[in-house]
Amino acid sequence: MFIKLAALTMLPVALVGGVVANSSVMIVEVDADDVHIIVPVPLSLAQVAVAFAPDEAKYIQMDSEVGEYLPYLARFVDELRAIPADAMLVEVIDGSDHVRVFKEDDVMRVQVDEGHGTKVNVRIPLASLAAMVDAYDEEENMFRASRLVGALRAAPSGDLVHVIDGDEEVHIRMW
Amino acid sequence: MNRKLLSLAIGAAMLLAVGATAQAQDAGWIHIRVMEDEGTSVNVNLPMSLISVAMELAQKHAFDGDMDFGDEFDGHVRFGGRHDVEIDDLRRMWAELRDAGDADYVQVQGDDETVNIYRREDTVFIEVDEDGDDKVRLQVPFSVVDVLLEGEDNELNLVGALTEMANTNNGEILQVNDGDTTVRIWIDANPQG
Numbered sequence: 593m594f595i596k597l598a599a600l601t602m603l604p605v606a607l608v609g610g611v612v613a614n615s616s617v618m619i620v621e622v623d624a625d626d627v628h629i630i631v632p633v634p635l636s637l638a639q640v641a642v643a644f645a646p647d648e649a650k651y652i653q654m655d656s657e658v659g660e661y662l663p664y665l666a667r668f669v670d671e672l673r674a675i676p677a678d679a680m681l682v683e684v685i686d687g688s689d690h691v692r693v694f695k696e697d698d699v700m701r702v703q704v705d706e707g708h709g710t711k712v713n714v715r716i717p718l719a720s721l722a723a724m725v726d727a728y729d730e731e732e733n734m735f736r737a738s739r740l741v742g743a744l745r746a747a748p749s750g751d752l753v754h755v756i757d758g759d760e761e762v763h764i765r766m767w
Numbered sequence: 768m769n770r771k772l773l774s775l776a777i778g779a780a781m782l783l784a785v786g787a788t789a790q791a792q793d794a795g796w797i798h799i800r801v802m803e804d805e806g807t808s809v810n811v812n813l814p815m816s817l818i819s820v821a822m823e824l825a826q827k828h829a830f831d832g833d834m835d836f837g838d839e840f841d842g843h844v845r846f847g848g849r850h851d852v853e854i855d856d857l858r859r860m861w862a863e864l865r866d867a868g869d870a871d872y873v874q875v876q877g878d879d880e881t882v883n884i885y886r887r888e889d890t891v892f893i894e895v896d897e898d899g900d901d902k903v904r905l906q907v908p909f910s911v912v913d914v915l916l917e918g919e920d921n922e923l924n925l926v927g928a929l930t931e932m933a934n935t936n937n938g939e940i941l942q943v944n945d946g947d948t949t950v951r952i953w954i955d956a957n958p959q960g
Contacts, residue, residue: 664824671817679958683810 616745618752621763632767635745642738652735659730666725669718672700699748713754719746797952798960804947812960854921861916865909902945908935 616636622629642650675695682693688707693700698719704712723746727739744766753764797818801809864872864886872891873884879898884891891912895903908931915928932940943950953960 661824664820667820668817671814671820674816675814676958679812679814680810681812684808686807 616747616749617767618744619763619765619767621765622761623763624760635741639738639741639745642741645737650737651732652737652740654728654733654735656733659728659733662725662728666722669721669725673698673718709756709758711754711756713751715750715752717747717752720744722746795954795956796958796960797954800949800951800960802949810960812958814958815954854916854918854923858916861912865913903943905941905943908932910935 616634618633618635620629620631620633672695677695677697680692680694682691684691688705690703690705690707692703694703695701696715698717700716700718702712702714702716704710720743723743724735724740727735727743729736747766749766751763751765753762755762795815797811797813797815799809799811801807864870869885869887871883871885873882875882881894881896883894886892886909889909891907891909893903893905893907911928911931914924914931916923917927918924938954940952940954941950942952
């Protein structure tokens with residue numbers, strides 16, 4: 593009896609564990625002064641949670657103009673995917689400041705190095721951008737939150753955002 | 768950087784953005800290089816296909832009726848009625864200038880700036896000299912203006928003009944030297960220029 597009860601109790605835990613094990617996890621890490629926060633977000637779980645969320649959280653209503661711009665974003669993504677995998681699009685060097693926008697495989701990268709310590713490193717997976725466009729419901733003028741989370745799952749593992757500004761550091765990465 | 772030079776570079780880049788559309792199918796690249804003596808450099812490489820999409824977006828949303836690219840952008844820009852200069856007037860002026868042969872079109876002598884626009888054979892020269900080392904030198908082949916002004920009513924063939932500019936000068940669109948800063952804009956097939 594105890595074994596059955598234990599098995600029944602552990603079932604949700606096992607299910608959750610299984611989902612997490614098969615899920616991308618987005619890790620948000622903030623390091624500032626005395627504060628150190630790490631928030632791991634299993635994206636599969638987040639998608640499930642959104643399904644049970646109230647409608648305000650489930651759907652993200654947008655201005656009707658957004659729907660007009662998204663097809664262009666989709667085409668931008670297509671064009672960016674078509675250019676060479678190592679294309680350097682913008683590079684600005686101004687004293688110790690260095691800004692670079694370039695493509696690395698299927699990821700657009702933005703690097704800003706201000707020389708005196710501030711550094712910004714952003715990786716934008718083109719697959720995620722494409723999935724984000726797909727998450728938009730044209731008829732209802734809204735994003736479906738679960739599909740936006742799904743768009744993040746299309747991101748390859750590694751850093752998405754890494755900002756170092758003096759003693760403060762923000763790190764968002766996929767794992 | 769000299770503001771006038773920067774404005775010129777940005778203006779040229781905007782024109783290029785328009786002009787690039789015509790050559791988008793060639794999968795070419797637009798390159799913009801700005802180099803300053805003190806070490807600052809700007810290096811932009813953009814595929815024309817990307818700019819083509821940007822122009823369609825601008826056509827749809829940005830110009831708000833002030834400039835009309837038509838339902839399908841064909842390289843011609845039609846200006847709205849809010850402009851002081853009528854393109855037809857420019858067309859008539861150019862037709863007269865064209866027949867006049869070599870001539871000095873504009874000479875402005877200011878306290879700290881001189882501007883000269885003149886024609887020698889098949890080229891229009893635009894020269895701006897300011898106090899100090901600031902100099903702008905722009906050579907516009909005659910055929911470029913011809914193509915720019917072809918069309919009807921308040922319509923400019925920007926794409927055709929830039930394509931002609933590139934064709935007549937090995938892809939070179941603009942070069943500006945002002946002593947401290949050089950700006951170069953050109954088109955070629957190489958992603959890195």
